[in-house]
Amino acid sequence: MLNPQYQGKQWYLAYCKPKEEQRAKIHLDNQGIESYYPSVVVEKMRRGKRVSVEEPLFPGYLFVQADLEQISPVTLSSTRGISKFIGSGRNHWYVIPQALIINMIRHEDSDEARELLNQQPKPGQKVEITEGPFQGIDAIYLEADGETRSMLFINMLEKQTPVSVDNQSLSFKS
Numbered sequence: 001m002l003n004p005q006y007q008g009k010q011w012y013l014a015y016c017k018p019k020e021e022q023r024a025k026i027h028l029d030n031q032g033i034e035s036y037y038p039s040v041v042v043e044k045m046r047r048g049k050r051v052s053v054e055e056p057l058f059p060g061y062l063f064v065q066a067d068l069e070q071i072s073p074v075t076l077s078s079t080r081g082i083s084k085f086i087g088s089g090r091n092h093w094y095v096i097p098q099a100l101i102i103n104m105i106r107h108e109d110s111d112e113a114r115e116l117l118n119q120q121p122k123p124g125q126k127v128e129i130t131e132g133p134f135q136g137i138d139a140i141y142l143e144a145d146g147e148t149r150s151m152l153f154i155n156m157l158e159k160q161t162p163v164s165v166d167n168q169s170l171s172f173k174s
Helices: 021-031 073-077 096-106 110-117
Strands: 010-016 034-036 039-046 049-056 061-066 082-085 126-129 138-144 148-155 161-166 171-173
Touching: 010 021, 010 096, 021 034, 021 061, 034 096, 073 082, 126 148, 126 161
Parallel strands: none
Antiparallel strands: 010 061, 010 082, 034 061, 039 049, 126 138, 126 171, 138 148, 148 161
16 A cells, blocks of 8 residues: 655656556566556456456556655656656656545545446346437346447337447436
């Protein structure tokens, strides 16, 4: 866990080389430098099955806590996996408010955050289509249709017909 009580330490934002956020974090840890790489668990379709996958909240970025009077900015910038630090100029990096980092840490592992991210209807649950050509029609959730769409049954001419609808066009019913 991160220790935000250090007086001279500030949080900075590092831009990492493509897909090397985890590598940069490991190399910073090896140097005794604290870093924070927020991630979220999301549900995705893999080989036709819905699986939970951990993904970065900010792909390509890593928060680094350091005292620039004790650790050279050159040392931080040359850490494997880090491309550059975000700021204006070579040695003037933007300071990230500590309260923002602490707030992200608090909410990252909360049940509330997990529930919001994984809010998916269960098969057989009633939903309402709120946009598009089927707007206002009640339907029954069947299954996910990729990452952004859902398969639903709607009543059309006294017959249940499957349709694929954008997830943003759905409202869940209890």
